[in-house]
Amino acid sequence: MSIQKTLIISYPNPDLDGYACSFAYAELLNKTNKNAVGVAFGTPYVEVQYVLNNFEINPLASGEDILLKNKNCSVIFLDESSVSHLPPNISPDQVVEIIDHHMANEEEKFVNAKKQIEAVGSCATLVAERFAQSGLRPSREAVILLYGAIVSSTVNFKNKVTTERDKVMADWLLTLIDLPDDFVKNLFLSKSAVGDDLEQILYSDMKVVELARVKVCIFQLEISGVEKLLENRKDEIMSILKKNQERACF
Ligand SMILES: [Mn+2]
Numbered sequence: 199m200s201i202q203k204t205l206i207i208s209y210p211n212p213d214l215d216g217y218a219c220s221f222a223y224a225e226l227l228n229k230t231n232k233n234a235v236g237v238a239f240g241t242p243y244v245e246v247q248y249v250l251n252n253f254e255i256n257p258l259a260s261g262e263d264i265l266l267k268n269k270n271c272s273v274i275f276l277d278e279s280s281v282s283h284l285p286p287n288i289s290p291d292q293v294v295e296i297i298d299h300h301m302a303n304e305e306e307k308f309v310n311a312k313k314q315i316e317a318v319g320s321c322a323t324l325v326a327e328r329f330a331q332s333g334l335r336p337s338r339e340a341v342i343l344l345y346g347a348i349v350s351s352t353v354n355f356k357n358k359v360t361t362e363r364d365k366v367m368a369d370w371l372l373t374l375i376d377l378p379d380d381f382v383k384n385l386f387l388s389k390s391a392v393g394d395d396l397e398q399i400l401y402s403d404m405k406v407v408e409l410a411r412v413k414v415c416i417f418q419l420e421i422s423g424v425e426k427l428l429e430n431r432k433d434e435i436m437s438i439l440k441k442n443q444e445r446a447c448f
Contacts, residue, residue, distance in 0.1 A: 348367060403419070
């Protein structure tokens with residue numbers, strides 16, 4: 199075992215793709231005797247909670263807690279390669295490796311990192327490929343998370359970012375375990391179950407971009423039945439956006 203611990207991270211409040219990659223890549227590195235620990239910052243997205251709870255998977259350690267004891271450690275950054283998406287208190291110089299599928303990125307700012315950035319539908323596809331190439335078998339937990347991430351990121355292979363590589367890896371993962379027939383349906387339902395936590399869900403996937411010196415906040419909600427939500431809760435959504443606008447002092 200190498201002495202130095204490497205943190206395997208994605209962005210704060212990760213979705214299933216970022217979370218699955220952190221979980222599975224840490225596992226792969228551990229299986230090859232590297233001292234890596236997968237962590238999650240903030241509050242993982244609702245679909246992550248669904249998969250963890252339903253398949254009795256132990257959650258990743260809290261990134262904030264582990265970072266306190268491992269300041270300035272090496273970091274592997276997954277499913278992102280922009281500096282603004284790094285968790286607080288981690289500098290781009292600490293990042294030694296990046297695996298990502300976002301072609302709009304700031305990879306040049308990570309000067310110490312070796313990088314694999316390829317346009318596939320899900321970063322989990324790239325991590326699954328690493329497992330497949332290694333000849334090592336991922337755990338049941340890693341398989342469920344990686345498969346769920348590919349399905350979720352590609353909207354069950356329907357959205358235009360989907361590639362053949364995503365399908366090949368999803369099929370390979372399915373050969374390793376038996377999943378319930380309603381896995382995909384329930385995964386998407388879990389994303390659509392918006393209750394009292396509407397504001398929290400909106401903020402968990404908020405991005406700020408600057409367009410012609412104007413800051414624009416983009417909230418994203420991936421659900422089925424969006425018309426119904428807008429019909430029932432439009433006022434609530436507008437008041438959340440208004441509150442955000444006031445807070446940001448535009
Ligand atoms: Mn992703």
